Amino acid sequence: MVKELIKNNLCSACNLRSVFFARSYSGEKLCKNCFSDSIESKVKKTISKYKMFKFDDKIAVAVSGGKDSVSLLHILSKTQKNQPRSSLIAIIIDEGIQNYREEALEIAVSNCNKLKIDYKIVSFKNLYGLTLDEIISRRGENEKKSSCAFCGVFRRKAINYAARLVNADKIVTAHTLDDEVQTILLNIFHGDITRLSKGSPISEIVHPCFIQKVKPFCEILERESALYAYVKNIKFQDTPCPYSSEALRNDVRSMLNYMEEKHAGTKFTVFQTIKKIRPVLYQLNKKNSFGDCSNCGEPASLGLCKACEMLNRIK
Ligand code: SF4
Ligand SMILES: [Zn+2]
Numbered sequence: 001m002v003k004e005l006i007k008n009n010l011c012s013a014c015n016l017r018s019v020f021f022a023r024s025y026s027g028e029k030l031c032k033n034c035f036s037d038s039i040e041s042k043v044k045k046t047i048s049k050y051k052m053f054k055f056d057d058k059i060a061v062a063v064s065g066g067k068d069s070v071s072l073l074h075i076l077s078k079t080q081k082n083q084p085r086s087s088l089i090a091i092i093i094d095e096g097i098q099n100y101r102e103e104a105l106e107i108a109v110s111n112c113n114k115l116k117i118d119y120k121i122v123s124f125k126n127l128y129g130l131t132l133d134e135i136i137s138r139r140g141e142n143e144k145k146s147s148c149a150f151c152g153v154f155r156r157k158a159i160n161y162a163a164r165l166v167n168a169d170k171i172v173t174a175h176t177l178d179d180e181v182q183t184i185l186l187n188i189f190h191g192d193i194t195r196l197s198k199g200s201p202i203s204e205i206v207h208p209c210f211i212q213k214v215k216p217f218c219e220i221l222e223r224e225s226a227l228y229a230y231v232k233n234i235k236f237q238d239t240p241c242p243y244s245s246e247a248l249r250n251d252v253r254s255m256l257n258y259m260e261e262k263h264a265g266t267k268f269t270v271f272q273t274i275k276k277i278r279p280v281l282y283q284l285n286k287k288n289s290f291g292d293c294s295n296c297g298e299p300a301s302l303g304l305c306k307a308c309e310m311l312n313r314i315k
């Protein structure tokens with residue numbers, strides 16, 4: 001009986017150390033070392049499964065200072081050591097969110113310095129002439145879009161812009177399995193088939209100015225990414241953004257967490273289901289090709305890119 005108890009408390013991978021984390025969706029019970037090894041190996045497998053990198057890619061990692069992006073930066077700095085012709089650089093976007101972004105920037109920079117990774121900071125203020133705070137305060141009363149909808153459009157453009165500045169071949173974002181599944185459901189709730197068809201872990205190149213985006217954390221649960229940062233003693237910002245409570249995404253997050261708690265593996269099943277359907281959706285939406293924005297020259301599906309169209313409304 002005692003032997004059985006001790007055995008049950010031993011890591012199911014190494015059978016040596018005591019259990020630190022139990023994965024309900026797979027039944028694994030892992031010690032701290034085997035848990036962090038499992039995350040690193042899952043990321044490597046994802047990179048190779050989706051053929052995310054070429055051996056000589058210059059890889060730009062979008063680092064916000066939050067747990068996911070700094071954890072991913074640490075993992076890539078370790079795994080890419082085996083690729084001497086490839087290089088890493090961090091892209092840090094300063095949206096201009098008072099009493100929030102300053103700390104995140106400092107944490108992002110300190111992680112880059114620790115890992116000896118160069119970084120490039122691009123701010124909304126320099127790029128658009130306004131901080132996110134200013135953009136939000138100028139929003140008209142009839143504006144239905146949330147702060148995050150504005151932030152997302154401007155940040156996507158800023159990341160692509162920064163990646164071009166540093167001559168990157170790939171952009172890495174730290175979207176987790178949770179982020180991916182939330183986005184899938186949000187696109188369904190908004191009836192946005194075009195975006196649903198495009199959310200692949202490795203983006204389609206639809207315009208020469210678009211740098212290909214890859215998501216090596218797309219099969220990692222958010223709570224496991226947080227746990228990885230904790231186990232590895234990685235410094236990250238845990239204060240939430242002041243605008244985050246507005247987002248519909250929060251309701252979707254709570255709903256998915258509830259489902260995952262009751263039915264382990266739900267998030268992965270949704271992810272896999274859409275992955276199978278996506279090629280059909282993509283074919284249906286292929287006609288939506290990109291041209292150049294008549295204002296800034298960036299990729300745009302209509303006359304103006306989304307960011308210029310939003311800026312026009314605000315200014
Ligand atoms: S929570 Fe919304 S506003 Fe804040 S950084 Fe994220 S997307 Fe931007
Ligand atoms: Zn172990």
Ligand SMILES: [Zn+2]
Nearest residue numbers: 293296305308
């Ligand atoms: Zn534009």
